[in-house]
Amino acid sequence: xASVALKSFTALRRSTSxxxxxxxxxxxxxxxxxxxxxxxxxxxxxxxDRNLRVAVIGGGPAGGSAAETLAKNGIETxxxxxxxxxxxxxxxxxxxxMVGEFDLPLDIIDRKVTKMKMISPSNIAVxxxxxxxxxxxxxxxxxxxxxxxxxxxxxxxxxxVINGLFLKMDFPRNNKEPYVLYYTEYDNKKGGMGEKRRxxxxxxxxxxxxxxxxxxxINAGDYDYxxxxxxxxxxxxxxxxxxxxxxxxxxxxxxSPDFYGWVFPKxxxxxxxxxxxxxxxxxxxxxxxTRNRAKxxxxxxxxxxxxxxxxxxxxxxxxxxxxxxLVGDAAGYVTKCSGEGIYFAAKSGRMCAEAIVEGSExxxxxxxxxxxxxxxxKWDKTYWPTYKVLDVLQKIFYRSNPAREAFVxxxxxxxxxxxxxxxxxxxxxxxxxxLDDLKLAVNTIGSLVRAxxxxxxxxxxxx
Ligand SMILES: Cc1cc2nc3c(=O)[nH]c(=O)nc-3n(C[C@H](O)[C@H](O)[C@H](O)COP(=O)(O)OP(=O)(O)OC[C@H]3O[C@@H](n4cnc5c(N)ncnc54)[C@H](O)[C@@H]3O)c2cc1C
Numbered sequence: 001x002a003s004v005a006l007k008s009f010t011a012l013r014r015s016t017s018x019x020x021x022x023x024x025x026x027x028x029x030x031x032x033x034x035x036x037x038x039x040x041x042x043x044x045x046x047x048x049d050r051n052l053r054v055a056v057i058g059g060g061p062a063g064g065s066a067a068e069t070l071a072k073n074g075i076e077t078x079x080x081x082x083x084x085x086x087x088x089x090x091x092x093x094x095x096x097x098m099v100g101e102f103d104l105p106l107d108i109i110d111r112k113v114t115k116m117k118m119i120s121p122s123n124i125a126v127x128x129x130x131x132x133x134x135x136x137x138x139x140x141x142x143x144x145x146x147x148x149x150x151x152x153x154x155x156x157x158x159x160x161v162i163n164g165l166f167l168k169m170d171f172p173r174n175n176k177e178p179y180v181l182y183y184t185e186y187d188n189k190k191g192g193m194g195e196k197r198r199x200x201x202x203x204x205x206x207x208x209x210x211x212x213x214x215x216x217x218i219n220a221g222d223y224d225y226x227x228x229x230x231x232x233x234x235x236x237x238x239x240x241x242x243x244x245x246x247x248x249x250x251x252x253x254x255x256s257p258d259f260y261g262w263v264f265p266k267x268x269x270x271x272x273x274x275x276x277x278x279x280x281x282x283x284x285x286x287x288x289x290t291r292n293r294a295k296x297x298x299x300x301x302x303x304x305x306x307x308x309x310x311x312x313x314x315x316x317x318x319x320x321x322x323x324x325x326l327v328g329d330a331a332g333y334v335t336k337c338s339g340e341g342i343y344f345a346a347k348s349g350r351m352c353a354e355a356i357v358e359g360s361e362x363x364x365x366x367x368x369x370x371x372x373x374x375x376x377x378k379w380d381k382t383y384w385p386t387y388k389v390l391d392v393l394q395k396i397f398y399r400s401n402p403a404r405e406a407f408v409x410x411x412x413x414x415x416x417x418x419x420x421x422x423x424x425x426x427x428x429x430x431x432x433x434x435l436d437d438l439k440l441a442v443n444t445i446g447s448l449v450r451a452x453x454x455x456x457x458x459x460x461x462x463x
Pocket of ligand 1: 057058059060061062063080081082083086088089090091092093094164165166167207208209210212213228229230273308309310311327328329330333334339340341342343345
């Protein structure tokens with residue numbers, strides 16, 4: 001959830017109306033991408049005796065949202081999820097706009113966080129959140145609860161939910177033939193190995209997360225990834241009071257060389273975690289340091305669950321092939337620096353499904369690659385600046401302890417806090433105040449100059 005403070009005077013001042021697309025390489029420029037555009041056609045065959053059939057592989061936020069939109073709009077929808085009680089390793093922080101946009105009931109939100117402490121390498125804590133309006137908060141959810149809710153809602157809207165492990169698919173030889181999917185279906189009552197099955201569909205959405213088999217099937221290519229580690233710690237009730245509506249973020253070489261450590265509150269426990277791209281082998285050391293930094297506040301706590309999972313660092317080289325598209329972590333939609341991916345997963349699932357609904361005229365026609373490409377174009381146009389800004393922010397502020405001290409110092413500024421929270425909570429470009437932007441730019445440069453001077457002093461000491 002780290003900030004988007006620089007947004008106000010960098011990406012948000014974008015003047016071009018046609019922003020870059022990240023189709024083949026992360027963060028490439030528009031002129032490098034033009035040749036990949038395919039305009040949508042309406043020449044795809046009409047379906048007379050049935051509706052369009054789409055399989056969504058993976059029932060996380062991306063898959064659940066995609067399946068709901070498809071099923072609501074006349075598409076014969078199959079959602080294949082290997083583990084219906086899946087407890088995805090995740091901090092579970094979601095922006096306020098997700099609650100509204102996805103019509104989430106409040107009882108699936110464990111905590112409403114209204115205060116955030118940003119804690120520097122030297123343990124200087126800056127309180128952020130003072131600019132929040134009374135109704136504003138960051139939602140904290142448990143993924144087993146959120147994912148089940150979204151899947152069940154898709155099912156109520158007509159999606160067939162299959163408890164199965166997707167194995168592979170055969171590709172069509174022309175634009176009319178189906179994709180043939182192979183999966184192992186589990187029967188909860190019988191247990192055991194499960195039955196091998198096949199399913200014919202007209203299009204496939206790969207929402208199967210960071211280790212996506214669908215991505216492998218279409219040779220989507222790899223991405224850099226962070227490894228994130230998290231412990232769920234049950235702490236005494238009196239300690240839990242402190243975290244009732246408060247989350248903490250720790251920065252420093254000790255907790256991570258390129259990410260941050262966190263303590264996020266859940267219904268009856270806190271989630272303590274950290275991540276790294278560059279020093280994966282040291283992740284347990286960073287986790288211990290994160291726990292140590294928070295030790296007074298989680299003293300007497302009992303670790304009830306330990307979990308780890310990759311977090312993609314940027315979109316895959318290819319996110320689409322024929323009638324197969326990737327969404328969520330399978331596509332690589334997690335923001336750098338903040339590691340946020342739940343909202344982007346749900347949003348990309350929905351956006352991809354909307355493109356299918358539109359292209360197929362509510363399931364009455366076959367679709368083609370051009371229809372799916374509309375989803376990618378819309379996605380890139382909407383979110384490219386956010387990804388780019390967080391990428392830059394990470395490069396500037398996560399590079400050394402002095403830079404991190406500067407970053408935390410900057411977070412004390414009310415204007416930074418407002419821009420940061422507004423950008424995070426609403427995922428919308430918030431127009432800045434030019435005078436405050438200027439002040440912020442000057443302060444940022446001042447902080448960075450001080451950070452640089454401090455770094456040089458520290459280097460001298462080391463010699
Ligand atoms: C430790 C950690 C903390 C994080 N904290 C946050 C946070 O606080 N806020 C935030 O916004 N993001 C956070 N993220 C990122 C977030 O968890 C992901 O971006 C998000 O889960 C992506 O959703 P998804 O639906 O694309 O994929 P996933 O949530 O990974 O869902 C994929 C689903 O596909 C299923 N699946 C996989 N393979 C198959 C198969 N072969 N057959 C059938 N089913 C299959 C899986 O069981 C799973 O249910 C965190 C990540 C980690 C690792």
